[in-house]
Amino acid sequence: MAITETSGPTPVEVPAERNLTSIVWERADAGDHRQAVRYLADGGWHGYTWVELGARIEAVAAGLMSLGIEKGDRVVLLSPTRVEWTIADFAVLAAGGVVVPLYETSSVDQCAWVLSNSGAKAAFAATPDLAKTLDAAREQAPSLGEVFVFDDNGLDTVADGATDADRAQVRERAASVGGQDLFSLIYTSGTTGNPKGCKLTHHNMLWTVAQSITVLQRILREEDSTLLFLPLAHVFAREIQFMVLEENVTLGYSRGIDHLSEDLNSFRPTFLLSVPRVFEKLFNGAQRKATGAKAKIFDLAVSAGRQWSEAVDAGKSPSLLTSLKHGISDKLVYSKLRAAMGGRVATCVSGGAPLAPHLAHFFHAAGITILEGYGLTETTAPATVNAPDALRIGTVGKPLPGVEIRTTEDGEILIRGGNVFEGYYENEEATKEVLTDDGWLYCGDLGEIDSDGFLTITGRKKEIIVTAGGKNVAPATLEERLKSNRLISQAMVVGDNRPFIGALITLDADELPAFASEQGLDGSTSDELSEHAEVRAEVDRAVAHANEAVSQPESIRSYRILPRDLAEDYEELTPTLKLRRRNVAENFADEIDRLYTR
16 A cells, blocks of 8 residues: 655754764774775775875865865865775865865866856866866866866875965864755756756765664674775765765775776675666676576576565565575576675665666575665755665665655655755755755655555656657656666667657667677677667567556557667766666657657
């Protein structure tokens, strides 16, 4: 039975005078020589103890103060995830500044808007090339001062410029920052118009971290560790950064998705933060390697794993036969998956996009529990999350302590709690559109709350497709099912004001050649391979599987395989790999028209 309102338990209180740098000084002053962060350099893992990290942050903060950074000033960070990101983040906060993150994929125009709107006074860039992007944006950002480059010892340059007076005053400046002060302006990647700067306070983040810790305590022991590879420019990764450091869990930095496999095996984390696309890749990679007789074993592992996981998820004991199949699958399939992830990962936290249930069940059966959560930049990342001891696959969990959730008559999700942002920077009109006077945030997502308080996301309000026949169709379910097929990389359902539902589909660059080899197909390019009847038949099967989940008027009647994959470079995907539907529709307008003209 569905309900329309639920809330988490009593929240953990966070002192108003505490800020995000407090933990750094406490651990450093206590002489904590445990490695807080670790990074790869010169072929091996190196780290900073809390004492070393505190000294480094304090030195860079003093340098920022000497540059004239005052309390409340904005400083931009344009960099992939790396240890320097964290040091610069904390140093800006210690100087009383406000961090403005930018994705490394940001264009000159995007940077120019953020620099101009935020009034940033200084910036850090990871590489000389990224620094050039900021320099190219200067014309529209007259307040921007010097850009410091990590790869050119930019942190040292800042620290070395500090005066003795500023070094002596860092702690005083840091202590002057309270929970009500902004810690970050995070610009949301909207599909239309300029991005809006979400105003997040120290209290927003500290409060969210405190509530998350109560839910995830079992995976946040001091012997635990995590390897971060998602962009720290995203609030989801940022919250994890602050959470694991608050709990003295070792934080490692991967060199990125391209090196993730090697980094997992050398770092060997106990839990991971990820987005669904990474789990899809891991699953598809394991499936691709299972050729010949091994393919049947893999299929057994998938089916037996789902049966086992569904029984456990429902609080039941799996049957003897299911347990036997599960045990065989563990030796032959699941153990190899665990080894590919470093051998110690027992839990993953997934967010940013919907996770297909078949993936959650497969990893659960393999001994890797995926805890799916839900939140927005406007909610400082999580508002709900599945807990290790309160897991319901297919949902995004229950509200964090202190978080209230409602659904409106049309299913839109509303959230209220200490995690909800203050509003959009210098955009009162946009703020009033989503934030009520009594603190409720209209999220724009559609959802259902079950009788136990678990939230399920059913779609995006603005993404509802209305066909020419007046049928309302939520694309998420169809797209999720399409992407569960190994050959399909991305899928976007279309049909607004059209006679029927169609789909744009891209093929996975890794899986397509492997599939072609298995089938003995000729061709070297994606276009050539996609013309084969065997490839079309496989995509037809994926479409049929998707259509099983919906009514006939909601089903996909036609599809087009696109000549290339969707990409961030074309602004078709966000950095967390969500579809930018309007941009995809514009870029492939001709392909959409062909769906309805044959």
